[in-house]
Amino acid sequence: MSDSRASTLNSKLRYVGQLALFAVAMFGFGYLLVPLYDKFCEVTGIGGRTAEGPVAEAEYLPTEPDMSREVTVHFDANVNSSLPWHFEPVEKTMAVHPGKMYETAYIATNYSDQPVVAQAVPSVAPGLASLHFNKTECFCFTEQLLGPGESREMPVRFFVHPDLDDGTNFVTLSYIVYKNDDATARETVAMGQ
């Protein structure tokens, strides 16, 4: 009898150990979803993220632009509420031929009386089009410092790759500018000295 009690206890403890391990593993899985999601978005373009650095023009730009096709690119600008900036595109829309390089610009104005550093985060809609929307130059790659009342025109050079899905005739490039608190504090100290 005591033998069977002991074996029942052992088998209970085995279940508890395995199930507790499973629970801990699932907690880890929750965190594993973060890099998995990043990788998934990068590969499939879901989420509308664009390449983090400038793409090498020579490598990606096809020699022959597709002049028979026209894609409308919309430019969108948003400012995070904590940032005292005006921010808007020079052109609202642009008709482009896939495979041809274009340049446009956004204008940012710091209307506060302090120097402010901000950083722009781009995204492209529809998400799958982001794989074929390439920026060779963009202000989003670096921190932007504007002095009090300063205004600046910030260029974007881009091309739409001819591999863009045939059904996609509209692409939106959107930026949100966020205040970079650390860099702003650094600049404020540097100016003070």
Add this chain to the structure above:
Amino acid sequence: MTDATAAQHDAHEHHPKGLARWLFTTNHKEIGTLYLIFSLVMFLVGGAMALVIRAELFAPGLHLVNPEFFNQMTTMHALVMIFGAVMPAFVGLANWMVPLMIGAPDMALPRMNNWSFWIMPFAFTLLLATLFMPSGAPASGWTLYPPLSLQGGNSLAFVILAIHLMGISSIMGAINIIATILNMRAPGMTLLRMPMFVWTWLITAFLLIAVMPVLAGAVTMLLTDRFFGTSFFNAAGGGDPVLYQHIFWFFGHPEVYIMILPAFGIVSEIIPTFSRKKLFGYTSMVYATASIAFLSFIVWAHHMFTVGMPLGAALFFMYATMVIAVPTGIKIFNWVSTMWRGSMTFETPMLFALGFVVLFTIGGLSGVMLAIVPADFQYHDTYFVVAHFHYVLVTGAVFAIMASVYYWLPKWTGHMYNETLGKIHFWWSTFWVNVLFFPQHYLGLAGMPRRIPDYAIQFTEFNVISSIGGFAFGIGQLLFVYIVWQCARGGQKATANVWEGARGLEWTVPSPAPLHTFDNPPNVDDPDLVAHTGGTR
């Protein structure tokens, strides 16, 4: 409830008295009772919050509460009802009934059982205390989507700690239930002879262990984003708020099945009893439950269609969601077939079970409508969604819990409840719950958004009807409290079998069930028991 007649059985035990008895108890029946009482209290607290919402929505314009408090009410109502009322009620039922149904003397881990209950009052003290903090309770909806949830006050930290505690409690409870079911069944009780309630809880427990830790991870990320400078969900720091929605709903969809699978089990116990027939299609019920549990892991993004996703993904999640209607349909077919040509009687548990079958099916059908991607673009975040999930949770989960309380109350207390009052409670609740939630379908289709304290005047009439239904339904639940209280105090003595057609090991022990049962495991193949258990299924 159980101590009076169990006295002669337990004369040899030194049982602490008063508060200490409940604080230190390791008995599955006493812990089950504690869970059920806790759940009833939370049901009334969450119900009061719902009435604040319905009172504000009685007329267009802002009248009673300010919008911030309204948002806190929608958020807290959901958190209290989900984690405080429905889930603990099912855990309480599992504690009470699973050992009795499988012929085990207690749960596998009685001490852990005590801990998993006593964590709950602490968790809800933390959660409800946020109502009295300067920044107020969380007001971003129970889903706590960033960036909104990160823009509130510091009370978020209390909410997250409360969710961690509830999660730990649920996981410990689930481990206990699995260890009990897999380890402590009476001889002859093979897996495919277990009652359906035990089966549904076994599967639910696995769901809990799989997804509660994922929720814990998600809210921990919120905590570090808000207070420790990480950027999991902060776009400015390279994070993505949509990631939170994916992680949350990876938890959230299995969670809705955690709240309905035990209800399926309860209804599968009650309908055969009052139809005086065996459950039709027992094996298909088991496999249907397992299929629903599996599918729940691959449909989460149907909560996020309007966030935007590629066509292929939208189609996948739409079809996967619709497939769930197949195993659910099998279950409804089996319940109806169990009743077919049965000698049916309509005592209160059966009425609630029948109410469940009809009204849950309505909620299931609006769920299929919501699965259709283009339709969902119209329905998303409207009152149509509110109507849908209240049909499956109130007339689904809550009705099943009420049915189970009426069904097993004589076994718990040794007394019959007042059948007339029980029937009045059923018809009152069923009438008013439809007055409460059915108009919300129309409001949603007409475009009234959820979680907004004010609305355009063309929505007035349906909101008035809905609010009247809400108050009448809410008042009716006080009758339920009275019936349970009256039954616990006395009444007509219940027999061991209680119901003429009842089958299962729990009906072989006296009513009220003594504190200790099945100290010697019953042999399910014993000829005396076969009549009781219905033999092999």
